[in-house]
Amino acid sequence: MPTEPAPALPKNFLRPCLLLLLREEKAHGYDLLERVQALGFDGSDPGGLYRALRALEKEKLVWSAWEPSVNGPDRRTYEITRAGMEELHRNAKAIASGQETVARFLSRYQEFVALPRRARAARPSRDDAASVR
């Protein structure tokens, strides 16, 4: 059975999403993996999340520390830094600008799709032609 294609997300969209989620509140990895699903990710790539968090931390956009756990190993908890918040705002601005471009594309696409429909509507149908005869 054909399935719906995954929505097309901007390249590296995970980065601003993680920054946004960490702007909302500090979190550990599993929490982020769950919350990122509301932003269009399927949550099936914990490795991608791990690598993205490490890259963000190396760029000093996030910061992490061990959080002691009573039930198991200590977990890494992530927080956004001031540089991370600035990066988030830059990303949001770029995404907003991209959204305008996509809106223009869709508007022109819908015009192009509507043209044949309008042409068909303007052309008399066979029944109409037969009744004229």
Place this chain on the structure above:
Amino acid sequence: MSELEALRVRDEVLQAMYWMNAEGLAERPAASELAGFLAVPAQTLGPFLLRFADEGYLDQKGGRFRLTEKGIELGKRSFADEFADLTRPTHGECDEDCWCHSSPEEAARCLEDRAHAH
């Protein structure tokens, strides 16, 4: 494999396995799962994992690997060491008027102003 490369890969593998385990994602991953997690070819990672098992950092059973006590200790420590030079975020130091609490438009304007100020 060079010794330096083996040390680098060891830290990377132990850190990733510690993180996966702590997050409850996988306690005993297969080599292919670890390779996918780290985005490296499984055939490249395989010999390293066997070596780390020989060295006592990993316990291997049925093609799956688990951190030993020694592996847990080093994985956790090397993770902390790798990011030790990073200081705590300054966000907690913001006052109530900080731009980051304002609207996105205010924040963007503030960001531009500060960029031009430098």
